[in-house]
Amino acid sequence: MEKNRKIVGLCGSLRKGSYNAMLLKFAGSLIPEGIDFEIVSFEDIPLYNADQDLPEAAERPASVTQFRDSLALADAFIIASPEYNYSIPGGLKNAIDWASRGKDSPLLHKPVAVMGATQGQWGTVRMQTAFLPVFTFLNMNPVLQPEVLIAQAQNKFDATGNLTDERTVAIIKKKIDNLISACKV
Incomplete structure (x- = not known):
């Protein structure tokens, strides 16, 4: 019997009304x-500290174990995130640091698609570029094309969180198709 495939989404913003939360839900x-x-969600995960928080499964906080267990069920990931200080938001990076530790990392060798929305002009290009070394370290399979860089997000979502820009919708559909193609059945 064939296993159902599963995609897990991570949002780099915990802010209510986040365009990236809207983007992830829409995707x-x-x-x-x-x-x-x-x-x-990773909102309950404590800060990673290698001196105190060892990566062994028996020593991880319960919230980290639950997060990692949820990620382990994924065949692929979608990350929708804003860009903070030209890079990955700290909370998201912390969660990925927790998930990356140990030989049992649920991120290893899996396809991942990154996208982002911002009210600015650059569409999270620097945040997406900052992920490349992380994906390399984890031997992940980043789906790089097409790039989903949503600039001026306030003009592309309606009041209920639906993406209204048809060109952007078509790009996201193609990115998802490419991500699914990258999944091993």
Whole structure:
């Protein structure tokens, strides 16, 4: 019996009304039937400290174990994130640091698609570029094309969080198709 594929979404912003939360939810609505999609939060994860917080499974905080267990069910990931100080937001990077530790890392060798929305002009290009060394270290398979860099997001989402820019919708659909193609069945 064939296993259902699953894509897990991570949002780099915990802010209410986040354009990236809207983007991730919208992207999830475009995933074809028969593929599960779940957004996993990292808001309860403590700061990673290698001196105190050892990566062994028996020593991880319960919130970290739950987060990692949720990621372990994924065949692929979608990350939608803002750009903070030209890079990855600290909370998201912290969660990825926790998930990356140990030989049992649920991130290793999996496809990942990054996208981002911002009210500015650059569309999170620097944040997405900052992820490349992380993906290299984890031997992940980043789906680089097409790039989803949503600039001036305030003009592209309606009041209910739907993406209204048809050109951007088409790009996201293609990115999701490429991510699904990268999944091993």
